[in-house]
Protein backbone atom coordinates (compact mmCIF):
# COMPACT_ATOMS: atom_id res chain seq x y z
CA UNK A 1 0.00 0.00 0.00
CA UNK A 2 1.18 3.54 -0.74
CA UNK A 3 -0.21 6.35 1.43
CA UNK A 4 0.93 9.78 0.29
CA UNK A 5 1.38 12.44 2.95
CA UNK A 6 -1.15 14.61 1.18
CA UNK A 7 -3.25 14.36 -1.98
CA UNK A 8 -5.77 16.86 -3.33
CA UNK A 9 -6.94 14.92 -6.36
CA UNK A 10 -9.81 13.03 -4.70
CA UNK A 11 -11.08 16.26 -3.19
CA UNK A 12 -11.08 17.97 -6.55
CA UNK A 13 -12.78 15.00 -8.22
CA UNK A 14 -15.64 15.33 -5.70
CA UNK A 15 -16.27 19.00 -6.51
CA UNK A 16 -15.18 19.08 -10.15
CA UNK A 17 -18.75 19.29 -11.51
CA UNK A 18 -19.41 22.35 -9.40
CA UNK A 19 -16.04 24.04 -9.80
CA UNK A 20 -15.67 23.90 -13.58
CA UNK A 21 -18.92 25.79 -14.38
CA UNK A 22 -18.05 28.35 -11.66
CA UNK A 23 -14.64 28.85 -13.25
CA UNK A 24 -16.27 29.26 -16.66
CA UNK A 25 -18.69 31.78 -15.20
CA UNK A 26 -15.84 33.89 -13.84
CA UNK A 27 -13.92 33.68 -17.10
CA UNK A 28 -17.05 34.63 -19.07
CA UNK A 29 -17.70 37.57 -16.75
CA UNK A 30 -14.47 39.34 -17.72
CA UNK A 31 -13.79 40.37 -14.05
CA UNK A 32 -10.76 38.59 -12.75
CA UNK A 33 -9.55 40.56 -9.73
CA UNK A 34 -11.91 41.01 -6.72
CA UNK A 35 -15.50 41.42 -7.96
CA UNK A 36 -18.73 39.65 -6.99
CA UNK A 37 -17.26 36.15 -6.48
CA UNK A 38 -14.75 37.52 -3.95
CA UNK A 39 -17.41 39.63 -2.22
CA UNK A 40 -19.70 36.62 -1.87
CA UNK A 41 -16.89 34.53 -0.41
CA UNK A 42 -15.98 37.33 2.01
CA UNK A 43 -19.57 37.43 3.30
CA UNK A 44 -19.67 33.64 3.68
CA UNK A 45 -16.28 33.40 5.36
CA UNK A 46 -17.11 36.24 7.78
CA UNK A 47 -20.26 34.29 8.71
CA UNK A 48 -18.29 31.04 9.04
CA UNK A 49 -15.74 32.56 11.41
CA UNK A 50 -18.22 34.75 13.29
CA UNK A 51 -16.34 37.95 12.42
CA UNK A 52 -17.91 41.21 11.21
CA UNK A 53 -15.59 41.90 8.29
CA UNK A 54 -13.59 39.68 5.96
CA UNK A 55 -11.08 41.05 3.47
CA UNK A 56 -9.94 38.59 0.81
CA UNK A 57 -6.28 38.95 -0.09
CA UNK A 58 -3.51 37.32 -2.02
CA UNK A 59 -2.05 35.03 0.68
CA UNK A 60 -1.89 34.33 4.38
CA UNK A 61 1.39 36.18 4.53
CA UNK A 62 -0.12 39.35 3.04
CA UNK A 63 -3.07 38.98 5.44
CA UNK A 64 -0.66 39.01 8.40
CA UNK A 65 1.40 41.87 6.98
CA UNK A 66 -1.65 44.02 6.30
CA UNK A 67 -3.25 43.25 9.66
CA UNK A 68 -0.05 44.31 11.47
CA UNK A 69 0.15 47.50 9.44
CA UNK A 70 -3.54 48.29 9.90
CA UNK A 71 -3.17 47.84 13.66
CA UNK A 72 -0.32 50.36 13.67
CA UNK A 73 2.70 48.07 13.96
CA UNK A 74 5.71 49.64 12.28
CA UNK A 75 9.39 50.49 12.35
CA UNK A 76 11.12 50.07 15.69
CA UNK A 77 8.27 48.11 17.27
CA UNK A 78 8.68 44.68 18.80
CA UNK A 79 6.14 41.95 18.22
CA UNK A 80 6.05 38.89 20.44
CA UNK A 81 5.44 35.60 18.68
CA UNK A 82 6.63 31.98 18.77
CA UNK A 83 9.75 30.51 17.14
CA UNK A 84 7.85 27.32 16.40
CA UNK A 85 5.68 28.18 13.39
CA UNK A 86 5.90 28.55 9.65
CA UNK A 87 8.39 31.28 8.83
CA UNK A 88 5.71 33.61 7.41
CA UNK A 89 4.57 34.67 10.91
CA UNK A 90 7.95 36.26 11.66
CA UNK A 91 8.50 37.32 8.06
CA UNK A 92 5.40 39.53 8.02
CA UNK A 93 6.54 41.19 11.27
CA UNK A 94 9.96 41.86 9.75
CA UNK A 95 8.51 43.38 6.59
CA UNK A 96 6.71 45.94 8.74
CA UNK A 97 10.11 47.06 10.01
CA UNK A 98 9.31 45.54 13.39
CA UNK A 99 11.35 42.99 15.28
CA UNK A 100 10.01 39.53 16.08
CA UNK A 101 10.67 38.67 19.73
CA UNK A 102 10.15 35.01 20.49
CA UNK A 103 8.71 33.20 23.48
CA UNK A 104 8.90 29.44 23.78
CA UNK A 105 5.98 27.11 23.25
CA UNK A 106 4.06 25.05 25.74
CA UNK A 107 5.13 21.48 24.86
CA UNK A 108 1.77 19.71 25.10
CA UNK A 109 0.04 21.86 22.49
CA UNK A 110 3.03 23.36 20.62
CA UNK A 111 1.47 26.83 21.06
CA UNK A 112 2.58 30.06 22.77
CA UNK A 113 3.28 29.63 26.47
CA UNK A 114 1.48 32.60 28.06
CA UNK A 115 3.58 32.40 31.19
CA UNK A 116 6.69 33.35 29.24
CA UNK A 117 5.25 36.60 27.85
CA UNK A 118 6.43 38.72 30.76
CA UNK A 119 10.08 37.88 30.02
CA UNK A 120 9.76 39.15 26.43
CA UNK A 121 8.08 42.46 27.29
CA UNK A 122 10.01 45.70 26.71
CA UNK A 123 8.92 49.34 26.31
CA UNK A 124 9.00 48.73 22.54
CA UNK A 125 6.56 45.81 22.59
CA UNK A 126 3.58 46.71 20.45
CA UNK A 127 1.77 43.49 19.59
CA UNK A 128 1.46 39.76 20.23
CA UNK A 129 0.88 37.21 17.46
CA UNK A 130 -0.05 33.77 18.81
CA UNK A 131 -0.18 30.97 16.23
CA UNK A 132 -2.97 28.39 16.30
CA UNK A 133 -0.69 25.55 15.28
CA UNK A 134 -1.68 22.28 13.60
CA UNK A 135 -5.38 23.19 13.94
CA UNK A 136 -5.43 23.86 17.68
CA UNK A 137 -5.81 27.32 19.19
CA UNK A 138 -3.26 28.84 21.49
CA UNK A 139 -4.62 29.59 24.96
CA UNK A 140 -6.08 32.99 24.14
CA UNK A 141 -7.39 33.71 27.66
CA UNK A 142 -4.11 34.49 29.46
CA UNK A 143 -2.55 35.87 26.26
CA UNK A 144 -5.43 38.33 25.83
CA UNK A 145 -5.28 39.27 29.50
CA UNK A 146 -1.57 40.05 29.17
CA UNK A 147 -2.22 42.09 26.00
CA UNK A 148 -4.96 44.09 27.75
CA UNK A 149 -2.83 44.69 30.82
CA UNK A 150 0.03 46.10 28.74
CA UNK A 151 -1.98 47.84 26.00
CA UNK A 152 -0.78 45.50 23.25
CA UNK A 153 -2.46 44.58 19.98
CA UNK A 154 -3.34 40.90 19.61
CA UNK A 155 -3.46 39.40 16.12
CA UNK A 156 -4.19 35.70 15.58
CA UNK A 157 -2.26 33.67 13.03
CA UNK A 158 -5.14 31.36 12.08
CA UNK A 159 -3.55 30.01 8.89
CA UNK A 160 -3.87 26.44 10.20
CA UNK A 161 -7.10 26.83 12.16
CA UNK A 162 -10.13 27.31 9.90
CA UNK A 163 -13.13 26.46 12.05
CA UNK A 164 -11.20 25.98 15.31
CA UNK A 165 -12.73 27.41 18.47
CA UNK A 166 -11.44 28.79 21.74
CA UNK A 167 -13.71 28.17 24.74
CA UNK A 168 -16.67 27.72 22.43
CA UNK A 169 -16.02 30.93 20.51
CA UNK A 170 -15.19 30.91 16.83
CA UNK A 171 -12.02 32.88 16.15
CA UNK A 172 -13.92 35.78 14.58
CA UNK A 173 -15.97 36.07 17.76
CA UNK A 174 -12.99 36.54 20.06
CA UNK A 175 -12.66 40.23 19.16
CA UNK A 176 -9.09 39.79 17.90
CA UNK A 177 -8.20 40.15 14.23
CA UNK A 178 -7.48 36.75 12.68
CA UNK A 179 -5.40 36.06 9.58
CA UNK A 180 -6.12 33.06 7.38
CA UNK A 181 -4.24 31.36 4.58
CA UNK A 182 -5.94 29.45 1.78
CA UNK A 183 -2.75 27.92 0.46
CA UNK A 184 -3.81 24.69 -1.32
CA UNK A 185 -2.78 22.37 1.54
CA UNK A 186 -4.64 24.28 4.29
CA UNK A 187 -7.97 23.00 5.64
CA UNK A 188 -9.67 25.41 3.26
CA UNK A 189 -7.41 25.69 0.25
CA UNK A 190 -7.59 27.70 -2.94
CA UNK A 191 -6.49 26.31 -6.30
CA UNK A 192 -3.58 28.71 -6.10
CA UNK A 193 -2.75 31.37 -3.50
CA UNK A 194 -5.17 33.28 -1.29
CA UNK A 195 -5.69 34.54 2.25
CA UNK A 196 -8.04 36.67 4.35
CA UNK A 197 -8.14 39.08 7.26
CA UNK A 198 -11.15 38.68 9.56
CA UNK A 199 -11.79 41.49 12.03
CA UNK A 200 -14.46 43.17 14.12
CA UNK A 201 -12.70 46.51 13.86
CA UNK A 202 -14.26 48.68 11.17
CA UNK A 203 -11.18 50.91 10.84
CA UNK A 204 -8.85 47.94 10.48
CA UNK A 205 -11.19 46.45 7.87
CA UNK A 206 -11.26 49.70 5.88
CA UNK A 207 -7.48 50.05 6.01
CA UNK A 208 -6.94 46.44 4.90
CA UNK A 209 -9.42 46.87 2.06
CA UNK A 210 -7.46 49.90 0.85
CA UNK A 211 -4.05 48.30 1.47
CA UNK A 212 -4.73 45.26 -0.70
CA UNK A 213 -5.46 47.59 -3.62
CA UNK A 214 -2.45 49.95 -3.53
CA UNK A 215 -3.97 51.99 -0.74
CA UNK A 216 -6.82 53.18 -2.94
CA UNK A 217 -10.01 54.25 -1.19
CA UNK A 218 -11.57 55.16 -4.50
CA UNK A 219 -10.28 54.89 -8.03
CA UNK A 220 -6.99 56.83 -8.29
CA UNK A 221 -7.10 58.15 -4.75
CA UNK A 222 -4.27 56.43 -2.83
CA UNK A 223 -4.46 57.33 0.85
CA UNK A 224 -1.72 54.94 1.92
CA UNK A 225 1.20 53.13 0.40
CA UNK A 226 -0.30 49.69 0.00
CA UNK A 227 0.25 46.43 -1.80
CA UNK A 228 -0.96 44.54 -4.80
CA UNK A 229 -2.68 41.90 -2.68
CA UNK A 230 -6.13 41.50 -4.17
CA UNK A 231 -7.81 38.10 -4.11
CA UNK A 232 -8.48 36.89 -7.64
CA UNK A 233 -12.05 36.21 -8.75
CA UNK A 234 -11.25 32.59 -9.63
CA UNK A 235 -10.01 31.88 -6.10
CA UNK A 236 -13.03 33.63 -4.58
CA UNK A 237 -15.40 31.47 -6.66
CA UNK A 238 -13.58 28.21 -5.88
CA UNK A 239 -13.21 29.02 -2.17
CA UNK A 240 -16.94 29.74 -1.97
CA UNK A 241 -17.69 26.25 -3.28
CA UNK A 242 -15.19 24.59 -0.96
CA UNK A 243 -16.35 26.53 2.10
CA UNK A 244 -19.75 24.82 1.92
CA UNK A 245 -17.97 21.50 2.51
CA UNK A 246 -15.53 22.63 5.14
CA UNK A 247 -17.58 21.44 8.11
CA UNK A 248 -17.88 17.95 6.66
CA UNK A 249 -14.18 17.91 5.85
CA UNK A 250 -13.31 19.01 9.38
CA UNK A 251 -15.54 16.26 10.81
CA UNK A 252 -13.68 13.75 8.61
CA UNK A 253 -10.31 15.04 9.87
CA UNK A 254 -11.50 14.61 13.46
CA UNK A 255 -12.65 11.06 12.80
CA UNK A 256 -9.29 10.23 11.25
CA UNK A 257 -7.50 11.73 14.25
CA UNK A 258 -9.58 9.62 16.64
CA UNK A 259 -8.81 6.48 14.66
CA UNK A 260 -5.10 7.28 14.74
CA UNK A 261 -5.34 7.92 18.50
CA UNK A 262 -6.95 4.54 19.15
CA UNK A 263 -4.62 2.62 16.90
CA UNK A 264 -1.52 4.28 18.33
CA UNK A 265 -2.37 3.63 21.99
CA UNK A 266 0.31 0.96 22.24
CA UNK A 267 2.89 2.69 20.02
CA UNK A 268 5.81 4.51 21.59
CA UNK A 269 4.78 7.89 20.27
CA UNK A 270 3.09 10.85 21.91
CA UNK A 271 -0.19 11.42 20.07
CA UNK A 272 -1.68 14.94 19.87
CA UNK A 273 -2.87 16.42 23.15
CA UNK A 274 -6.28 18.10 23.06
CA UNK A 275 -6.28 21.28 25.08
CA UNK A 276 -9.38 21.74 27.21
CA UNK A 277 -9.82 25.29 25.86
CA UNK A 278 -10.53 24.51 22.23
CA UNK A 279 -11.71 22.29 19.42
CA UNK A 280 -8.90 20.91 17.28
CA UNK A 281 -9.49 20.96 13.51
CA UNK A 282 -6.49 18.73 12.72
CA UNK A 283 -4.82 20.63 9.95
CA UNK A 284 -1.98 18.22 10.79
CA UNK A 285 -1.77 15.07 12.87
CA UNK A 286 1.61 15.36 14.55
CA UNK A 287 3.19 12.75 16.82
CA UNK A 288 6.38 12.97 18.85
CA UNK A 289 9.02 10.28 18.97
CA UNK A 290 12.44 10.09 20.57
CA UNK A 291 13.52 8.17 17.45
CA UNK A 292 11.86 10.38 14.90
CA UNK A 293 14.30 9.98 12.04
CA UNK A 294 14.41 6.18 12.30
CA UNK A 295 10.61 6.10 12.49
CA UNK A 296 10.36 8.27 9.43
CA UNK A 297 12.71 6.05 7.47
CA UNK A 298 10.67 3.00 8.41
CA UNK A 299 7.46 4.71 7.27
CA UNK A 300 9.12 5.66 4.03
CA UNK A 301 10.10 2.02 3.43
CA UNK A 302 6.46 1.07 4.05
CA UNK A 303 5.25 3.55 1.44
CA UNK A 304 3.87 6.07 3.95
CA UNK A 305 4.53 9.72 3.21
CA UNK A 306 5.36 11.97 6.17
CA UNK A 307 6.55 15.53 6.70
CA UNK A 308 8.21 17.56 9.45
CA UNK A 309 6.48 20.70 10.65
CA UNK A 310 9.04 22.16 11.46
CA UNK A 311 12.57 20.78 11.34
CA UNK A 312 14.19 24.07 12.40
CA UNK A 313 12.61 26.72 14.61
CA UNK A 314 12.48 30.22 13.15
CA UNK A 315 15.20 31.62 15.46
CA UNK A 316 17.65 29.04 14.03
CA UNK A 317 16.97 29.94 10.40
CA UNK A 318 19.85 31.69 8.60
CA UNK A 319 17.64 34.69 7.76
CA UNK A 320 17.11 35.35 11.47
CA UNK A 321 20.71 34.89 12.60
CA UNK A 322 20.89 38.68 13.05
CA UNK A 323 18.41 38.45 15.95
CA UNK A 324 21.20 36.77 17.89
CA UNK A 325 19.29 33.88 19.46
CA UNK A 326 21.67 31.02 20.33
CA UNK A 327 20.94 27.31 20.10
CA UNK A 328 19.15 26.41 23.31
CA UNK A 329 17.37 29.77 23.56
CA UNK A 330 13.97 28.06 23.21
CA UNK A 331 14.41 24.48 24.41
CA UNK A 332 10.81 23.36 23.86
CA UNK A 333 10.71 24.63 20.28
CA UNK A 334 14.06 22.99 19.59
CA UNK A 335 13.01 19.68 21.16
CA UNK A 336 9.78 19.71 19.17
CA UNK A 337 11.78 20.29 15.98
CA UNK A 338 13.76 17.12 16.76
CA UNK A 339 10.81 14.95 17.77
CA UNK A 340 7.79 15.72 15.58
CA UNK A 341 6.57 13.89 12.55
CA UNK A 342 3.34 14.65 10.70
CA UNK A 343 1.35 11.61 9.52
CA UNK A 344 -0.92 11.63 6.45
CA UNK A 345 -4.02 13.73 7.21
CA UNK A 346 -6.65 14.82 4.73
CA UNK A 347 -10.43 14.29 4.71
CA UNK A 348 -10.37 11.68 1.93
CA UNK A 349 -7.90 9.39 3.74
CA UNK A 350 -9.56 5.95 3.97
CA UNK A 351 -9.95 3.87 7.14
CA UNK A 352 -7.73 1.22 5.59
CA UNK A 353 -5.01 3.77 4.96
CA UNK A 354 -5.20 5.02 8.56
CA UNK A 355 -4.97 1.44 9.86
CA UNK A 356 -2.01 0.78 7.57
CA UNK A 357 -0.16 3.94 8.65
CA UNK A 358 -0.80 3.21 12.35
CA UNK A 359 0.47 -0.35 11.93
CA UNK A 360 3.63 0.96 10.26
CA UNK A 361 4.13 3.44 13.12
CA UNK A 362 3.77 0.67 15.72
CA UNK A 363 6.32 -1.45 13.89
CA UNK A 364 8.66 1.47 13.35
CA UNK A 365 8.68 2.53 16.99
CA UNK A 366 9.26 -1.04 18.18
CA UNK A 367 12.18 -1.48 15.81
CA UNK A 368 13.83 1.84 16.48
CA UNK A 369 13.52 1.64 20.26
CA UNK A 370 14.95 -1.91 20.19
CA UNK A 371 17.87 -0.67 18.13
CA UNK A 372 18.41 2.17 20.58
CA UNK A 373 18.64 -0.35 23.42
CA UNK A 374 15.01 -0.38 24.47
CA UNK A 375 14.89 3.22 25.69
CA UNK A 376 11.39 4.57 25.52
CA UNK A 377 10.23 7.38 23.26
Ligand SMILES: *Cc1c(COP(=O)(O)O)cnc(C)c1O
Nearest residue numbers: 059060061086088159181182183
Ligand atom coordinates in the same frame (compact mmCIF):
# COMPACT_ATOMS: atom_id res chain seq x y z
C1 LIG B 1 0.62 28.80 5.73
C2 LIG B 1 0.95 29.65 6.88
C3 LIG B 1 1.16 31.04 6.75
C4 LIG B 1 1.31 31.74 5.42
O1 LIG B 1 0.26 31.59 4.54
P1 LIG B 1 0.50 31.74 2.96
O2 LIG B 1 -0.89 31.75 2.41
O3 LIG B 1 1.29 30.56 2.53
O4 LIG B 1 1.21 33.02 2.72
C5 LIG B 1 1.35 31.80 7.89
N1 LIG B 1 1.36 31.22 9.10
C6 LIG B 1 1.20 29.89 9.28
C7 LIG B 1 1.20 29.33 10.66
C8 LIG B 1 1.00 29.07 8.17
O5 LIG B 1 0.83 27.74 8.35
